[in-house]
Amino acid sequence: MRRVVLLATLGALVLPGTAAAARYAVGIEQGACFRAVADRVRVATGGQVSSLYPLRALVVRAPSVAGVGRVRGVTYVERLRSRRLAFVPNDPLATKQWWLTADHAFDFWPNGLPTLAPVSVGVIDSGIDAGHPEFQGRIAAMQSFIGDDPTDVTDEEGHGTFVAGEIAAATDNGQGIAGMGLSAQLVVAKVVRSDGSISLDAEARAIRWAVDEGARVINLSIGGVRDPLDSRVDSYSPLEQAAVDYAEDHGVLVVAAVGNGDQAPSMPWNYASYPAALPHVLGVSALSPDGSIPAFSNRDAFFNDIAAPGDQMISTFPRTLTDHPPPCADQGYSTCAGPDYRDAEGTSFAAPQVSAAAALLLAVRPGLAPEQVSAVLERSAADLTPATGCPRCTPGRDGLSGFGRLDVSAALAAVAGTPPAADRYETNDDAGTRAYILYGRVRNVVATLDFWDDQIDVYRIKLQAGQRLWASLRGPAGTDTNLALWRPGTARVEGLSPQVQANRVTQSVRAGPNESFSYRAVRGGWYFVEVKLGTPGSGGYALRLVKSPLPVG
Numbered sequence: 001m002r003r004v005v006l007l008a009t010l011g012a013l014v015l016p017g018t019a020a021a022a023r024y025a026v027g028i029e030q031g032a033c034f035r036a037v038a039d040r041v042r043v044a045t046g047g048q049v050s051s052l053y054p055l056r057a058l059v060v061r062a063p064s065v066a067g068v069g070r071v072r073g074v075t076y077v078e079r080l081r082s083r084r085l086a087f088v089p090n091d092p093l094a095t096k097q098w099w100l101t102a103d104h105a106f107d108f109w110p111n112g113l114p115t116l117a118p119v120s121v122g123v124i125d126s127g128i129d130a131g132h133p134e135f136q137g138r139i140a141a142m143q144s145f146i147g148d149d150p151t152d153v154t155d156e157e158g159h160g161t162f163v164a165g166e167i168a169a170a171t172d173n174g175q176g177i178a179g180m181g182l183s184a185q186l187v188v189a190k191v192v193r194s195d196g197s198i199s200l201d202a203e204a205r206a207i208r209w210a211v212d213e214g215a216r217v218i219n220l221s222i223g224g225v226r227d228p229l230d231s232r233v234d235s236y237s238p239l240e241q242a243a244v245d246y247a248e249d250h251g252v253l254v255v256a257a258v259g260n261g262d263q264a265p266s267m268p269w270n271y272a273s274y275p276a277a278l279p280h281v282l283g284v285s286a287l288s289p290d291g292s293i294p295a296f297s298n299r300d301a302f303f304n305d306i307a308a309p310g311d312q313m314i315s316t317f318p319r320t321l322t323d324h325p326p327p328c329a330d331q332g333y334s335t336c337a338g339p340d341y342r343d344a345e346g347t348s349f350a351a352p353q354v355s356a357a358a359a360l361l362l363a364v365r366p367g368l369a370p371e372q373v374s375a376v377l378e379r380s381a382a383d384l385t386p387a388t389g390c391p392r393c394t395p396g397r398d399g400l401s402g403f404g405r406l407d408v409s410a411a412l413a414a415v416a417g418t419p420p421a422a423d424r425y426e427t428n429d430d431a432g433t434r435a436y437i438l439y440g441r442v443r444n445v446v447a448t449l450d451f452w453d454d455q456i457d458v459y460r461i462k463l464q465a466g467q468r469l470w471a472s473l474r475g476p477a478g479t480d481t482n483l484a485l486w487r488p489g490t491a492r493v494e495g496l497s498p499q500v501q502a503n504r505v506t507q508s509v510r511a512g513p514n515e516s517f518s519y520r521a522v523r524g525g526w527y528f529v530e531v532k533l534g535t536p537g538s539g540g541y542a543l544r545l546v547k548s549p550l551p552v553g
Contacts, residue, residue, distance in 0.1 A: 122210030165316030223273030286310025291389025476539030488525030
């Protein structure tokens with residue numbers, strides 16, 4: 001569709017030239033999305049457009065258009081050559097899946113669903129009803145990490161089957177619901193015990209197993225409370241962190257629910273749960289049908305990355321848990337479940353949609369790295385603001401909705417172009433064994449940083465006593481990027497305690513993205529070079545490290 005720039009005038013918008021001879025849809029562009037507002041716009045003879053919106057509401061950034069150029073205070077219209085309807089699956093319960101429309105789940109393929117390469121998705125949860133008709137041919141591997149029988153993945157709770165259905169229930173098969181991950185193959189790990197608790201050891205082993213079984217995406221609709229102000233409540237686990245790092249190191253994206261306030265000390269709760277609050281994990285908050293963020297969805301300025309529908313949800317459910325009086329027509333679906341899962345709510349049910357979207361991106365572009373998939377999903381999300389129904393959301397990234405609402409169609413369109421750069425050095429987020437080892441006297445490193453997902457990179461280099469190191473950095477444009485060197489034996493490069501800070505031997509103190517330092521080693525050993533993004537932003541950086549020859553005078 002041809003886009004034409006409109007010049008803003010007092011009380012009206014005017015189409016340039018003779019363009020008004022055709023029908024147009026006037027709208028607002030938000031990222032990759034175009035929201036039509038034609039019902040509030042009238043196009044008069046001669047091209048004058050009267051709007052019921054304040055003109056400022058229609059003023060957005062506009063690309064240069066031949067013959068018009070870039071103009072202050074502009075929007076544009078889109079010529080309606082033809083209107084394509086979105087694909088609608090024939091699954092009878094799909095009409096109750098309001099999030100399929102909200103997520104633009106199938107809009108990228110208006111003429112019918114494509115045949116895509118299979119992508120394995122790990123579901124670390126309460127098990128699955130493996131004999132459910134919706135999962136025929138959709139389960140690649142199953143294992144239990146609780147009890148004595150590793151083959152018993154029976155879902156006695158319903159949570160895992162619910163999550164699995166959102167991702168991989170058969171679509172357009174004329175029965176039940178429509179899953180969003182069209183070619184998703186499930187790798188199911190049962191970790192939830194009969195009392196509803198989850199052993200961290202079981203979770204960590206399940207994550208590693210799912211990776212080894214070939215999962216490209218792992219969904220964790222589970223979590224433990226995070227409270228950085230109270231260590232007695234905070235549930236951070238190095239074991240969980242190591243398992244998540246293992247997944248990232250093997251090219252697997254981990255998606256996790258940010259957690260629910262009714263499971264935290266208070267509601268709403270201002271911190272995402274673990275593992276959503278770990279680096280590189282894509283944290284997902286919930287969204288209500290009216291576009292607002294429900295009170296139960298945890299807030300977090302850093303670790304809440306994206307929002308997806310998580311209220312008034314339906315999905316598959318274990319048939320043994322729906323086969324009870326009174327009679328219910330939709331056996332095997334949550335519409336026949338008990339009150340906890342009928343019209344279910346929770347961030348647990350928002351995360352699977354993002355996992356399914358990630359699987360679609362990988363089906364289209366199998367070579368994408370986890371950080372590329374995460375970046376595409378975040379940057380293609382539709383911003384949530386009061387104008388879109390979220391009264392407390394602010395323009396741009398915020399603690400309630402992250403980058404905004406999941407938009408599957410926009411994400412697929414984005415990967416059709418040039419995706420963000422990959423970073424082969426991950427997961428190098430701290431000192432110690434997590435730092436990436438660099439050998440050689442001269443090293444040039446090209447990598448990426450993201451203020452919210454990957455704020456710190458650390459490299460380990462060996463210096464002899466008396467040897468000098470020169471370090472220079474070109475960080476992402478428009479940011480304040482920091483460069484520091486830490487002494488041998490440093491375990492962590494974060495923290496304000498005197499013990500932590502005492503391990504830093506030198507740093508660059510310039511403002512802006514470009515930094516450098518020179519340091520002569522007092523003693524030999526493995527030092528740590530830290531690159532940190534100090535202000536919001538993201539992008540690539542170039543780091544150059546040069547060690548002086550030995551011996552040094």
